[in-house]
Amino acid sequence: MNIRHLTFRLLQVYIAVIRTGSISQAASQLHLTQPTVSQQIKRLTEAVGEELLEIREGQYQPTYVGRELYHAALDALGRFDDFNSFLSEAAQGNKGHFSLGVVTTAQYVLPLLLSPYTQQYPGVDVTFNIGNRSSVLQRFQNQLDDLYLFSHPPTGDHVVSGRFLRNPLVLIAPLKHWAAKRKSLKFSELINERFLMREPGSATRMMFENWLRDQNYQLHNTLQIESNEVIRMSVETGLGLAVLSEHTLAQANAKVALLPVKDFPLISHWYLVRHSDRRLPVAAHNFIQYMNAHLSEWVDEKYIRNELDLLLGGRG
Amino acid sequence: MNIRHLTFRLLQVYIAVIRTGSISQAASQLHLTQPTVSQQIKRLTEAVGEELLEIREGQYQPTYVGRELYHAALDALGRFDDFNSFLSEAAQGNKGHFSLGVVTTAQYVLPLLLSPYTQQYPGVDVTFNIGNRSSVLQRFQNQLDDLYLFSHPPTGDHVVSGRFLRNPLVLIAPLKHWAAKRKSLKFSELINERFLMREPGSATRMMFENWLRDQNYQLHNTLQIESNEVIRMSVETGLGLAVLSEHTLAQANAKVALLPVKDFPLISHWYLVRHSDRRLPVAAHNFIQYMNAHLSEWVDEKYIRNELDLLLGGRG
DNA sequence: GTAAGCCATAGATAATTATCAATATTTACG
DNA sequence: CGTAAATATTGATAATTATCTATGGCTTAC
Numbered sequence: 001m002n003i004r005h006l007t008f009r010l011l012q013v014y015i016a017v018i019r020t021g022s023i024s025q026a027a028s029q030l031h032l033t034q035p036t037v038s039q040q041i042k043r044l045t046e047a048v049g050e051e052l053l054e055i056r057e058g059q060y061q062p063t064y065v066g067r068e069l070y071h072a073a074l075d076a077l078g079r080f081d082d083f084n085s086f087l088s089e090a091a092q093g094n095k096g097h098f099s100l101g102v103v104t105t106a107q108y109v110l111p112l113l114l115s116p117y118t119q120q121y122p123g124v125d126v127t128f129n130i131g132n133r134s135s136v137l138q139r140f141q142n143q144l145d146d147l148y149l150f151s152h153p154p155t156g157d158h159v160v161s162g163r164f165l166r167n168p169l170v171l172i173a174p175l176k177h178w179a180a181k182r183k184s185l186k187f188s189e190l191i192n193e194r195f196l197m198r199e200p201g202s203a204t205r206m207m208f209e210n211w212l213r214d215q216n217y218q219l220h221n222t223l224q225i226e227s228n229e230v231i232r233m234s235v236e237t238g239l240g241l242a243v244l245s246e247h248t249l250a251q252a253n254a255k256v257a258l259l260p261v262k263d264f265p266l267i268s269h270w271y272l273v274r275h276s277d278r279r280l281p282v283a284a285h286n287f288i289q290y291m292n293a294h295l296s297e298w299v300d301e302k303y304i305r306n307e308l309d310l311l312l313g314g315r316g
Numbered sequence: 317m318n319i320r321h322l323t324f325r326l327l328q329v330y331i332a333v334i335r336t337g338s339i340s341q342a343a344s345q346l347h348l349t350q351p352t353v354s355q356q357i358k359r360l361t362e363a364v365g366e367e368l369l370e371i372r373e374g375q376y377q378p379t380y381v382g383r384e385l386y387h388a389a390l391d392a393l394g395r396f397d398d399f400n401s402f403l404s405e406a407a408q409g410n411k412g413h414f415s416l417g418v419v420t421t422a423q424y425v426l427p428l429l430l431s432p433y434t435q436q437y438p439g440v441d442v443t444f445n446i447g448n449r450s451s452v453l454q455r456f457q458n459q460l461d462d463l464y465l466f467s468h469p470p471t472g473d474h475v476v477s478g479r480f481l482r483n484p485l486v487l488i489a490p491l492k493h494w495a496a497k498r499k500s501l502k503f504s505e506l507i508n509e510r511f512l513m514r515e516p517g518s519a520t521r522m523m524f525e526n527w528l529r530d531q532n533y534q535l536h537n538t539l540q541i542e543s544n545e546v547i548r549m550s551v552e553t554g555l556g557l558a559v560l561s562e563h564t565l566a567q568a569n570a571k572v573a574l575l576p577v578k579d580f581p582l583i584s585h586w587y588l589v590r591h592s593d594r595r596l597p598v599a600a601h602n603f604i605q606y607m608n609a610h611l612s613e614w615v616d617e618k619y620i621r622n623e624l625d626l627l628l629g630g631r632g
Numbered sequence: 633g634t635a636a637g638c639c640a641t642a643g644a645t646a647a648t649t650a651t652c653a654a655t656a657t658t659t660a661c662g
Numbered sequence: 663c664g665t666a667a668a669t670a671t672t673g674a675t676a677a678t679t680a681t682c683t684a685t686g687g688c689t690t691a692c
Binding site: 325348349374 | 680
């Protein structure tokens with residue numbers, strides 16, 4: 001058949017004829033005159049090069065070939081119906097819903113990302129699913145969420161991930177601490193200091209502990225505090241040293257000293273991740289675009305490492 | 317979007333642009349000038365009502381919406397590619413292939429049906445799969461064959477079946493047998509005769525045994541022979557009585573007597589069966605049509621009971 | 633800064649399409 | 663056989679489409 005002159009409209013007309021079993025009825029259903037439909041069918045028949053209709057039991061019924069065309073037409077039109085629903089979804093843009101799988105260790109970055117966005121797009125509904133790394137990984141495998149937030153992205157074929165935020169972890173001390181006066185330090189000199197730590201599982205603590213393990217250091221005097229803010233204030237008041245994300249200091253204009261220890265600040269990143277097989281809901285796509293465009297407005301330039309483009313390519 | 321002015325051609329052009337990432341290249345690929353393609357894209361963009369393309373990395377790349385349209389276009393065109401292969405298959409008509417599931421008991425009807433057809437359409441390749449009833453039923457369930465030949469069609473939702481041939485089973489005796497002289501007989505008078513029977517599971521034997529059970533008769537002297545031909549010849553030579561399909565006699569100009577027993581000939585039919593979910597290959601469809609049209613040319617009118625129309629309607 | 637590519641726009645034209653009203657033809661049915 | 667209903671055909675027209683050539687604007691590469 002000659003597909004070049006095939007119109008979707010022609011298929012619509014054809015479908016109406018098959019459904020009604022009559023050219024006149026199809027015509028009135030489509031608000032056309034009977035000859036118009038007659039002609040369209042003729043044209044379609046010519047395009048296909050085979051008879052499509054035959055009269056059986058007083059009705060127009062598709063021939064064997066016509067029946068196949070009918071199904072092809074239904075499928076093609078159906079596909080574009082889907083595309084249309086997608087379009088109207090996209091047209092809304094500011095409404096919608098998406099879900100976010102978040103590793104527990106990442107839950108502290110969330111507000112930073114989401115609050116500007118949700119203020120801008122109050123119509124968008126975001127669902128969080130917070131779990132430990134392995135449970136979020138499993139959610140990823142089963143494609144349960146639209147987007148994922150990791151501090152270390154999973155590996156594998158279907159992972160599409162992009163870093164977007166540097167997360168330097170600095171070693172801080174009270175301003176009056178003896179080490180604050182030094183131009184350079186070895187960590188071994190601090191081994192007996194009291195360290196204020198986040199709870200186990202915190203990304204910051206994990207990073208720090210991994211580093212300690214790598215370097216074969218063991219701390220003797222630690223104190224667990226469950227909030228970055230309280231840790232910062234405690235360091236200010238001289239309670240001990242701590243490793244904290246630099247962000248938490250910058251935001252608060254902290255009165256602490258950064259200790260110039262080799263390897264510090266420890267570098268890590270936040271990653272936004274999606275599954276390559278899953279079509280991103282419009283809202284999720286918007287969210288990434290929004291972050292991509294406005295990241296610099298609410299985060300200091302030096303913390304930005306924007307690879308979010310990577311998430312916007314591909315099938316979606 | 318306005319689907320009314322959407323052409324398949326437009327989608328082809330669009331696909332070429334996405335694939336090449338360039339309007340000029342798409343144009344040369346399609347043997348068009350660059351402005352033509354430019355305009356087509358413009359028109360398509362208007363029809364959709366959203367930007368479809370954007371320039372990234374020096375190339376035209378689809379936008380989020382454009383990507384979806386690309387996939388919709390691929391799907392729709394792909395669907396019509398399939399339809400086209402169907403068409404060219406159908407255009408051949410006299411070429412092709414189909415497979416036939418045949419109950420063992422039906423294998424003797426097969427040549428009758430197929431030899432005229434295969435002579436007419438030597439390009440068509442027919443595969444037989446002959447098995448006992450339960451194995452053919454299983455093939456039917458798994459939709460392994462295109463058509464099936466049963467003497468009793470399966471029951472169930474997806475069965476589409478049509479009778480096409482009466483299969484009268486007659487009671488025959490040697491010409492010199494005492495019963496051959498009688499004008500009418502009761503079966504009870506024959507109860508002690510020797511009966512030549514087909515193997516268990518044969519349609520003929522099943523029919524006969526069902527009838528015996530209904531009538532509460534029990535035979536005392538039976539001999540099993542695995543071929544209708546041999547049975548017929550054995551009856552001719554005086555070995556015993558038998559119940560046989562009338563066809564096997566007519567074809568062979570048999571020298572036997574038909575006994576005028578009440579209820580005989582027993583009436584059964586041959587059924588052609590297909591699975592409603594399976595699309596009939598063109599060749600199979602042709603076969604049915606051919607049988608439908610020419611049955612009367614090679615079978616005596618009195619044996620015909622043509623319901624093959626039933627197989628030609630519906631999806632196919 | 634200039635040439636080479638790419639793209640968009642404009643203007644023009646032939647072909648095609650969508651559509652109608654009027655009329656002819658076929659089909660079905662009493 | 664005659665009439666009503668459904669279809670097909672014809673003739674006409676406005677709209678749309680497909681296409682081209684020519685031209686000007688914008689990037690990019692040297």
